[in-house]
Amino acid sequence: MQAIYLTGERIYLRAMQLSDKEHAAAWFDSLYPINATRAEAFLKEELKDPYSRTQRLAVILKETDEIAGGLTSWTNGRKAVLSFTAAPWITDADRLRADTLRIVIPWLRDEASMLSVIIAMPADETQSIAVAEELGMQLGVRLREHVARPSHRVDKLFFQALGPIWTEEERVHA
Numbered sequence: 001m002q003a004i005y006l007t008g009e010r011i012y013l014r015a016m017q018l019s020d021k022e023h024a025a026a027w028f029d030s031l032y033p034i035n036a037t038r039a040e041a042f043l044k045e046e047l048k049d050p051y052s053r054t055q056r057l058a059v060i061l062k063e064t065d066e067i068a069g070g071l072t073s074w075t076n077g078r079k080a081v082l083s084f085t086a087a088p089w090i091t092d093a094d095r096l097r098a099d100t101l102r103i104v105i106p107w108l109r110d111e112a113s114m115l116s117v118i119i120a121m122p123a124d125e126t127q128s129i130a131v132a133e134e135l136g137m138q139l140g141v142r143l144r145e146h147v148a149r150p151s152h153r154v155d156k157l158f159f160q161a162l163g164p165i166w167t168e169e170e171r172v173h174a
Contacts (some may be wrong), residue, residue: 008059008103011090011096013057013071018043020058020067026087027070028060059086059100068096071104077161080108082119094125105135105161115163122147123155130161 006013010033020027025038028128034042046056053076059069069086074158084100086093101119121128146156 006103006107007062010062010064010105011099011157012060013100013103014060016043016047016056016058016070018047018059023067026067027056027085029070029072029083029085037061039111057104059084059096069093070099071100073108075114078113078115080112080117082117084119084121097121097125098127098131101131101135105132105137109161109163113163115165117161117163118158120156120158123157124149129157129159132161135161137161138160 016027018040021036021039021043024032024036024037024042025143026040028034028039043079046052046054053074055073055075057071058067058073060066061068067087068090069084071085072083074081074083082104084097087098090096105117108117117137119137121132123129123142138161139157140160141158143158145153147154
């Protein structure tokens with residue numbers, strides 16, 4: 001079931017479904033994977049309230065309809081904080097995050113009228129950073145050597161997209 005709204009060239013985003021319990025390793029953000037039974041209980045709790053401040057979206061590869069990751073959005077009023085998870089077997093997680101940002105940032109900032117959208121990402125994920133900058137996101141915070149890699153550590157960067165009400169163009173025209 002492909003979404004028609006939050007769709008890019010390579011991926012699409014859709015709301016989580018109870019059947020996604022079978023693919024929890026792809027979307028559940030944890031050091032330790034969960035089995036289908038725990039994933040089902042987790043999803044039942046998450047899907048119980050459609051007006052929750054937490055929204056979870058599955059990141060789906062268009063070519064295979066395979067769940068390749070997950071995106072969680074926590075909203076508080078008109079601010080959204082995003083968390084991205086790529087399936088451990090995805091070799092191009094940086095590109096997957098970049099593709100996800102291309103879809104979700106304009107949606108939250110421009111269409112959902114969020115005043116601020118924030119996402120953290122490792123400093124060595126250059127495609128994601130390039131897309132964030134291309135979308136007008138600003139680097140706000142750098143946590144030095146916060147992300148562990150197999151042989152070293154890299155910085156964790158927090159990017160922020162401001163809604164149209166906060167941009168210079170809107171203030172000039174107001």
